[in-house]
Amino acid sequence: MGKIAFVFPGQGAQHPGMGQELYEQFPAAKKVFDLCEQVRPGTLEQCFAGTMEALTETRNTQPCMLAVELAAAAALEELGVHADMAAGFSLGEIAALACAGAASVETAFRIVCQRAAFMQEAAEQVDSAMAAVLKLPDGQVEALCAPYAHVYPVNYNCPGQVTVAGLSEELKPFLADVKAAGGRGVPLKVRGGFHSPFMASASERLSQALAAYDLRTPAIPLYSNYTGLPYEAAELKQNLALQVCHPVRWQGSVAHMIAQGADTFIEAGPGKTLCGLIGRIDSGVRTFAVETAEELRNAVKEAAAC
Secondary structure: OOEEEEOOOOOOOOOOOOOOOOOOOOHHHHHHHHHHHOOOHHHHHHHHHHOHHHHOOOHHHHHHHHHHHHHHHHHHOOOOOOOOOEOOOOHHHHHHHHHHOOOOOHHHHHHHHHHHHHHHHHOOOOOOOOEEEEEOHHHHHHHHHOOOEEEEEEEEEEEEEEEEEHHHHHHHHHHHHHOOOEEEEEEOOOOOOOOOOOHHHHHHHHHHOOOOOOOOOOOOOEEOOOOOOOOHHHHHHHHHHHHOOOOOOOHHHHHHHHHOEHHHHEEEOOOOOOHHHHHHHHOOOOEEEEEEEEHHHHHHHHHHHH
16 A cells, blocks of 8 residues: 655745635644744734735745645644655755654744744845756756856756756856756746855754754654655754755655655645656656645545545
């Protein structure tokens, strides 16, 4: 029998109104949202009625996204769908931390609030941005980055898609090189060059902050962005900090989960980005996005039919 993996998205999928249906229709989701609101007043207002401009600020994006992700996972669990393994993309890894039992919901939310503040402050020190490079192999993207002093491949998403981070002034000619090579560059809705050396100060500050938290051995396999492999308990704090300024090995994580028996992936949170990436990594697995009440009930129904 196949296994179910819960996966949690990163920045870029945020939008006004996200999570409101979950809050209104599922008690477990409401409980999560209410806890997040207690820790960070204004979170509900930003999720349900905030402007896109406000939600694109990193210090808002990450806590709001995490609240929706944790609420969606709680609703799935409430309806009897349980994860056999978990992974998250960038900030989504903090949601996966809670899903795997390595941290409480409150601890995960407090961590992401600090992470978001550190990353926004680091981003404000330099004019940087990110773009997804499509239709080119990883090695070619790396070769195109090499002549630029401050353009880095940072997210290995799926075959034919690598995200880069760089100084804004260098990204423009870099993307022209991508087009000339037959690829396509798509700017991302983030304000900073994340998972790159630009985030070194944020990584160091997060490492210091994590020392104050009690993290437990995951109860199910929890995948690390930094290595693309399941966490060892001793690596949790170190790798959570390192992933902030190092590439996300998403394709490797998904391939490993599939090799370990995952055949159903449920993306808990806003958007369907991870479902698309997973489908390109292996078209033979099933993917479900869960943000709305209808999507959640459909995922529960399909999971029960396995």
